[in-house]
Amino acid sequence: MSAAGTLTRADLAESLHREVGLSRADASRLVEQILKHMCEALARGENVKISGFGSFVLRDKGERIGRNPKTGVEVPIAPRRVLTFRASQMMRDRIVSAR
Incomplete structure (x- = not known):
């Protein structure tokens, strides 16, 4: 993981290189292919579920009235369509036990 505490594409590729033994170039290509496949599925309106990790779900939100907090004008x-992530129960359990 990078110094800022954020897992990056490069971190994922490096893990594949170390743990699976792929070359750095192949590991980087594999990460890019997986992310591309997920993005294309979401762009087609499909949800993405990764067992033991979680689900990326598209939701359509209807028109609504909002209020400008500064002026109060409605x-x-x-x-719009929004993307949400819902962690699997297994992932939630791991996060809670990691404290």
Whole structure:
């Protein structure tokens, strides 16, 4: 993991290189292919579920009225599609026990 406490693509590729024995170039390509495949599925409107990790779920949010917190003026918020992540129970258990 990088110094800032964030796991990056490079960190994933390095783990594949060390733990699986792929060359650094092959490990980097594999990470990119997996992420590309996930992005393409989401762009097609499909959800992505990774067993034991979690699910990336697309939700359509309808139009609603919001309020500018500074002025109090009501403004319409356009309908949009949002991406949410829901961790699996196994992942939640691991996070809680890691404290």
